[in-house]
Amino acid sequence: MAFFYAVIYLPTRSLIGSDFDSFELLSVEWRIGLSLSACVVLALLFTVVPRKLQKVGVPYVIERLNHHHGNLPVWNAVVQFFSAAIALVGGLSIGKEGPAVHLGATLGGYLAEKAKLPQYGVETLLACGVAGAISAIFQTPLAGVLFAFEVIFLEYRQRYVLPVLLSSVIATIVSHYVIGPLDIFSIESISSVLLSTDLFVACSILVVVIVLLSALFLHTQKSLWRFSGVSIWWRFLLVAIATTLAAIYLPESLGSGYLSLSRLLSGDLVLYSLLLLIVVKTVLTALTIGLGIPGGMIGPTFIIGGLAGVQVALVFDNNVADIALFALLGMAAMMAACFQAPLTALVAIIEMTHSSAAIVPALFVIVLACLLVRVFCHQESVFVERLSFMGMSSTISPFQRYLRHHTVKPVAEEVLMFPEVVSIERVKDLASSMVDYIAFEHGDELRLLRRKAVLDALIMLDQGPQIWLVSEEDKVKMNLSLALDSVSIPVIDEPSSLEAMLAWFQETGLTEVLVSTSSDSYSLVSRHRVDQFLLKSD
Template identity: 85%
Template structure:
């Protein structure tokens, strides 16, 4: 994330001589030119890239988690990194938080793959990457953990909490050391909250405003998803035109918007119509993301909520609605409504302000914003809606989750690895073994037999010399390929979970398989034993 910041920040700092996100300070030709160049460079890049590399962002992370066991291709993350950097440097109304989630999740999945971890290990590291990315962006470690559970996994998983917390804290420390503190609000700017009827009336007005903005944001995107099959040149050119118009008439709507909100709260920025900025920012962000620009929407929606909070505070008397407080409440409500992540929104504003003053009104606006979105607009998280539009589920069944959280060890049986020609003394030693099966190799094929069958073959020596007898010097040996009937059995690498094992049985129709635990060790897994385990576990 520090490198991501550098790629975005340094060009604007040294070549344009402006702070990151300070697009309104540029000349109008620069603003229009940057947006046009960014959109058309992205169109060229996506035209040259194969279609499989076009998929990026948070919905893609959830898709790979649910349908591909958390395997996130590295090249898609590379595309996400540079395409988001181009869009952000060009002033497009997108955020860096969504790309950060993709990058963090890819890193976690890559490390898990290299370490050959089971499926629950893959999911743990993926959650660590997501939480670390959010923590690095906002410097809010607990909110990063909750975001991973509420937005990506859509459930709380206790067994992942400790490593995810550790990842989140470390990411925050590194971000603070490398990037510096990211304080949008100061403690002094938030006065003591006096709970009153007037305050909650103002909060309810804010909730209604936020819900209407969220509905506008979601429905604008959903109406644009239908054009995803259109040429990338047409779609990105439309974004360039829309962004250029905003750059000419309302440059404060460009970029993620953090600087505009911060300056508005400090009194440095005077707008002739804050409501117009809120509407333009909402529609422009939805238009940009909906037409396929590979950027995030978490940051812009956060800022839209903050601006909406300021607008509501300005309507009411200062003694009722503190501007900084309502900016916080608007940010929390907008995040909760758009992503259905209530605890993440609540904890984020507490960590950002290092104050608990806003907890009660924040809970009020968060709960009502989430409920109204579900009851009146029947809307889930924007990421869930996106996956549903693509015909995919954002969650997995409890049965799949149970299988993913177990390795093959509970259903694996130990086997003895024997040479094809074995000394008689070693065969006799099998009588004291507790292992039921033996395996041996014939012409690069593995054969499976019961241990008791080897001992029964040895007893046939009482009837006289046998065809399987092999004499080597003064030692007598048994040729297992001649001594007993055996079954050809395939060998596979150890699957990451019982889900993968069950999928293999369903695909091949084989009754049993040898799982290579190491180069010289095997375990036997049978479909019958797997079914027994699932029925016993219910």
């Protein structure tokens, strides 16, 4: 994430100066040139890159988590890295959080794959990657953890909390050490908040504004998703035209747009309609992302909500302290409404601004905005809506989740490995063994026998010499393939979860299989034992 940050901001700092994301400080020619160049380069890139590698972003992470066991191809992350960097350097109206989530999740999934972890281990490392990425980009460790659970997993996973917290904290420390402190907003004027009727009336109006903006943001994107089959050149050309117009007439809407909000919070007022900037920023971001530009939405929604909060505060003729308060409330409400992540939004503004004075009114606007968006707009998280549009579910059934959280160990029975010709003494030792099955190699296959059947065959020695008796090195041995009718049994590597094991039984129609747990160790797994486990656990 530190490298991603450097790739984005070192070029822009060399062009703009000390302030990054401040494209309004550039000349009109530079702004137009950057936005057009970014769209052309991205169109060329996506024309060359295979279509399967063009899938990037948070919806793709959720799709791979739910439908592909968290397997995220590395080359998709490479495409995400460079495409997002190009778009951000070009000043397109996107954020860096979506690409950060994709990169972090890919790293977690890659490490889990190399370590051959079970499914719950894959999900744990994927959550660690997501939380670490958000924490490194914003330096908000707790918000990173909540984002992983509320936005990616869509539920809280208690068993994942400790490693995800550790990943998030370490990512913040590394980011702080490499990049330095990221004080995006400096809000020192809020010392206490006086709860009053006027405050909650203003908050209610802010909620209405946020709900309208979030509906505009989502429905603009939904109307553009249907054009995903149109040529990339036409789609990116439309983005280039819209961004160029914004670069000429309203440059504050370019990039993440933090500078305009920071100026408002410091007491500087814009010279044109703030409402116009809010609407343009909302539509431009939705247009850019809806037409396929790979970027994030968290940063832009923060800015849109913050500007909306300032607009409401100015309508009520409040002082600068109240402007800062309503900016915070708008940021939290807009993020919560768009992503249906109330706790993430609340904690994010607290950690980003180092101020907890706004918790009570923030909870009020967050809860009310989320409820109104759900009830009246029938709107889920923008990522959930995107997956639904693609015909995919954003969640898995409780039954699938239960299977994924268990390995085959609860249903596996230990198997002793014997040579095909075994000494009588070793066969007699089976009488004191607690293992019910033995396996031996016969040619290129493994055959399975019950321990009790082998012992019963040994008793037949009392009736005289048997056909399976073999003399080797002055020792009497038993040939297992001659002593008993054995069955050949398939061998597979240990599945990542019970879900994968059950899927194997359903695909093959077999009822038993030997699972290789190490180079010379095997366990027997049967469909009957799996069914018993599920019925017992209900």
